[in-house]
Amino acid sequence: MNMSSKEIITIMKRLEIPVNNHMSVMETDAINKVEQFFKKLKNNAAAKRDEQAKSNVQKSEAVASVQNKKETSNPSSQQARPQRQQNARSQDTRNQQGASRSQQKPSPRPSAAAGASKPAPRNQSGQGGQTNPSAAGKRNETTNAAGSRTEHRNQADLDASKGKTTKKNKANNKRFDDNKASNFRTGGNRGGKGGKGKGRYQNRNLPPKEKIDNTPKKVIVRGEMTVGDLAKLLHKDASEIIKKLMFLGVMATINQEIDLDTIQLITQEYNIEIELKLPVEEDPFEIVEKADEADKMQDRPPVVTIMGHVDHGKTTLLDAIRKSNVTEGEAGGITQHIGAYQVEVNQKKITFLDTPGHEAFTTMRARGSKVTDITILVVAADDGVMPQTIEAINHAKAANVPIIVAVNKIDKPDANPDRIKQELTEYELVPEEWGGDTIFVNISAKNRMNLEELLEMILLVAEVQEYKANPDKEARATVLEAELDKGKGPVARILVQEGTLRVGDPFVAGVCFGRVRAMVSDKGRRLKDAGPSTPVEITGLTEVPQAGDRLIGFEDERKAREISDKRAINLRQSELNASSRVTLDDLYKHIKEGEMKDLYVIIKADVQGSAEALKGSLEKIDVEGVRVKIIHTGVGAITESDIILASASNAIIIGFNVRPEPAAKTTAEQEKVDIRLHRIIYNVIEEIEQAMKGMLDPEFKEVVTGQAEVRNVFKISRVGTVAGCMVTSGKITRNGQLRVIRDGIVVYEGEIDALKRFKDDAKEVAQGYECGISVKNFNDLKEGDIFEAFVMEQIER
Numbered sequence: 001m002n003m004s005s006k007e008i009i010t011i012m013k014r015l016e017i018p019v020n021n022h023m024s025v026m027e028t029d030a031i032n033k034v035e036q037f038f039k040k041l042k043n044n045a046a047a048k049r050d051e052q053a054k055s056n057v058q059k060s061e062a063v064a065s066v067q068n069k070k071e072t073s074n075p076s077s078q079q080a081r082p083q084r085q086q087n088a089r090s091q092d093t094r095n096q097q098g099a100s101r102s103q104q105k106p107s108p109r110p111s112a113a114a115g116a117s118k119p120a121p122r123n124q125s126g127q128g129g130q131t132n133p134s135a136a137g138k139r140n141e142t143t144n145a146a147g148s149r150t151e152h153r154n155q156a157d158l159d160a161s162k163g164k165t166t167k168k169n170k171a172n173n174k175r176f177d178d179n180k181a182s183n184f185r186t187g188g189n190r191g192g193k194g195g196k197g198k199g200r201y202q203n204r205n206l207p208p209k210e211k212i213d214n215t216p217k218k219v220i221v222r223g224e225m226t227v228g229d230l231a232k233l234l235h236k237d238a239s240e241i242i243k244k245l246m247f248l249g250v251m252a253t254i255n256q257e258i259d260l261d262t263i264q265l266i267t268q269e270y271n272i273e274i275e276l277k278l279p280v281e282e283d284p285f286e287i288v289e290k291a292d293e294a295d296k297m298q299d300r301p302p303v304v305t306i307m308g309h310v311d312h313g314k315t316t317l318l319d320a321i322r323k324s325n326v327t328e329g330e331a332g333g334i335t336q337h338i339g340a341y342q343v344e345v346n347q348k349k350i351t352f353l354d355t356p357g358h359e360a361f362t363t364m365r366a367r368g369s370k371v372t373d374i375t376i377l378v379v380a381a382d383d384g385v386m387p388q389t390i391e392a393i394n395h396a397k398a399a400n401v402p403i404i405v406a407v408n409k410i411d412k413p414d415a416n417p418d419r420i421k422q423e424l425t426e427y428e429l430v431p432e433e434w435g436g437d438t439i440f441v442n443i444s445a446k447n448r449m450n451l452e453e454l455l456e457m458i459l460l461v462a463e464v465q466e467y468k469a470n471p472d473k474e475a476r477a478t479v480l481e482a483e484l485d486k487g488k489g490p491v492a493r494i495l496v497q498e499g500t501l502r503v504g505d506p507f508v509a510g511v512c513f514g515r516v517r518a519m520v521s522d523k524g525r526r527l528k529d530a531g532p533s534t535p536v537e538i539t540g541l542t543e544v545p546q547a548g549d550r551l552i553g554f555e556d557e558r559k560a561r562e563i564s565d566k567r568a569i570n571l572r573q574s575e576l577n578a579s580s581r582v583t584l585d586d587l588y589k590h591i592k593e594g595e596m597k598d599l600y601v602i603i604k605a606d607v608q609g610s611a612e613a614l615k616g617s618l619e620k621i622d623v624e625g626v627r628v629k630i631i632h633t634g635v636g637a638i639t640e641s642d643i644i645l646a647s648a649s650n651a652i653i654i655g656f657n658v659r660p661e662p663a664a665k666t667t668a669e670q671e672k673v674d675i676r677l678h679r680i681i682y683n684v685i686e687e688i689e690q691a692m693k694g695m696l697d698p699e700f701k702e703v704v705t706g707q708a709e710v711r712n713v714f715k716i717s718r719v720g721t722v723a724g725c726m727v728t729s730g731k732i733t734r735n736g737q738l739r740v741i742r743d744g745i746v747v748y749e750g751e752i753d754a755l756k757r758f759k760d761d762a763k764e765v766a767q768g769y770e771c772g773i774s775v776k777n778f779n780d781l782k783e784g785d786i787f788e789a790f791v792m793e794q795i796e797r
């Protein structure tokens with residue numbers, strides 16, 4: 001419509017069409033209303049103009065042509081000229097003076113159209129009067145540029161009145177609209193001094209005019225604001241507000257912030273209702289959520305994760321369950337990978353998380369999300385309990401999630417389900433028939449044997465555990481996966497856990513803001529809403545969140561945005577701040593403050609024997625009621641999975657004659673997990689005990705300077721074994737210490753005997769260079785061994 005959005009908004013507000021800001025979408029209905037409004041206005045204006053043209057011929061003639069005041073009141077000389085001409089001329093003159101942009105041409109607004117004899121609408125301070133003949137005369141005295149343009153305008157106006165559409169006519173529209181906007185604009189000190197003065201002067205001579213009062217009835221205040229902003233909000237001139245403030249005893253400039261009390265005083269002056277919407281102080285992610293009322297809780301499907309050792313059949317089982325449950329209609333349909341899927345058994349739903357294995361499960365937990373209700377532990381009947389089976393058990397136990405054991409591959413001739421049962425009793429998973437409470441189901445994922453039974457058992461556990469959620473509130477969900485899709489933009493696959501998420505809902509996922517654009521189910525169907533335990537893929541995010549991030553739905557988009565911003569800041573701050581994870585160094589502090597009753601420990605050792613021995617010794621420690629609780633023991637290098645488990649359970653890791661894998665090291669640094677590496681059991685116990693007593697005062701800490709890989713081994717008589725190495729990270733220094741690591745296990749720790757570049761002794765060799773290294777008193781070097789060089793540095797306290 002060739003208008004500014006502000007102007008349209010003003011009109012919409014007048015028409016009582018709900019509108020927030022210039023971004024708001026206008027429904028067809030609203031567009032029609034606004035168009036209708038203009039049509040009516042234009043018609044009225046045209047009609048009025050004609051009327052006035054007839055009745056005021058004489059007056060207008062005089063004003064338009066004569067510069068003399070007296071002459072303007074005498075219509076005799078130019079009686080035939082229409083009133084419009086006078087308007088045009090006087091407006092042009094004002095333009096020259098910079099008095100007001102808004103008062104040109106007869107305004108089609110009702111008040112303006114009411115007659116040329118009446119003043120056109122003004123801003124509140126009454127600037128820019130237009131029709132007072134004397135004022136016009138006076139203005140004309142001050143300018144001389146009106147002439148030729150006036151002629152054009154007149155022509156345009158004539159055209160307009162004949163119904164012709166000319167460029168000028170369009171311009172007229174704009175000006176007319178500017179007229180309304182002038183209430184804001186002149187308020188912004190645009191009018192200029194002269195203009196204002198003139199306006200006041202004119203007002204004194206004018207008959208009482210019909211002012212457009214666009215003072216809002218109600219305003220929303222979101223905190224302190226500047227005088228200028230308040231003026232804008234109240235559709236007032238800033239100077240007027242400043243004046244009002246002065247009367248209230250507050251001296252403020254246009255850019256000065258005024259507090260809420262003062263804002264309220266000002267709004268009271270204008271009889272404007274005020275609604276306070278103060279910024280959200282609390283972050284619902286961090287506060288403990290109010291418990292839902294019991295009567296609002298409804299049953300929800302259980303959420304199941306499948307875990308187990310490599311190749312025991314996790315993926316086969318997930319696929320088998322998914323396929324066995326696809327109904328006819330969906331069989332050919334596109335099943336979507338959305339991080340989880342739902343199946344229906346006996347009219348009850350079960351949600352399966354799509355990523356098997358305990359890593360994903362524990363990653364979620366490490367990020368503070370509890371997604372899984374039940375764990376299916378898959379154990380191959382022909383293979384038995386393996387290291388990852390044990391890890392899975394410990395991860396599930398650490399998360400306090402019930403376990404159902406699926407003894408898989410029972411179709412195999414060498415399958416021995418009873419052996420599995422026997423083996424698992426060691427891990428407190430005792431079948432019911434042996435007096436325990438763990439459900440065991442013998443299955444064959446490949447042949448789809450006993451899957452129904454397994455599903456029924458899940459429902460049984462669900463019934464006992466009574467998984468419930470309140471679907472009747474804003475959604476709470478967890479991001480299972482997220483990625484940047486080329487076509488769709490950021491996409492998140494989420495599991496709704498509480499409440500209901502609907503298309504159009506604003507939300508915060510982690511630190512990202514979003515508004516649900518579309519939701520797709522695991523069956524590829526578009527959903528309008530998703531309740532508890534429903535996995536969905538959503539689009540409409542501004543960024544890609546992280547797996548494990550919490551997602552919270554909001555009613556108010558603004559609030560969602562504020563929270564996402566705040567969370568982003570908090571995240572940065574918390575990354576800067578020290579982590580709250582327990583370390584041996586601050587263990588005593590945690591114990592003293594009563595935060596800790598148990599010290600959780602993960603033991604990784606070179607052999608099962610030492611792990612067991614260490615476990616036995618550590619479990620005996622009891623310092624003032626605080627005990628050591630071993631949540632996992634294992635053989636081999638410290639893996640990323642160990643770190644994640646430690647991070648999720650706030651545990652420390654003890655490596656006995658083992659080292660962390662490179663990836664694990666990085667993760668441990670990120671997650672601030674404390675890893676203690678030892679070679680002597682006594683030292684471990686002493687360290688833990690002292691830490692618990694607050695006596696731990698290590699004076700030195702080990703700093704790894706670099707690593708080198710043994711590429712060749714040379715046996716040289718009288719010298720011993722020399723390793724031809726490549727420095728893979730950092731540097732190896734001649735006077736540092738060194739340990740020999742083979743398959744993640746420390747086989748020797750000692751000193752460097754010789755460090756050579758070609759034939760020469762070297763002080764240090766940096767990453768990317770080859771060198772020869774021999775180790776003092778150790779000749780059992782093998783290709784593929786890793787040398788880890790380190791120095792002991794004194795800790796400054």
Ligand SMILES: Nc1nc2c(ncn2[C@@H]2O[C@H](COP(=O)(O)OP(=O)(O)OP(=O)(O)O)[C@@H](O)[C@H]2O)c(=O)[nH]1
Pocket residue numbers: 308309310311312313314315316317356408409410411412443444445446447
């Ligand atoms: N005979 C028999 N073979 C099975 C059964 N279930 C799975 N398998 C086979 O076992 C192998 C491993 O199965 P997967 O489902 O890939 O095992 P997984 O636990 O997901 O393995 P990862 O993804 O490597 O951890 C495949 O060759 C399957 O065909 C079963 O019930 N009976």
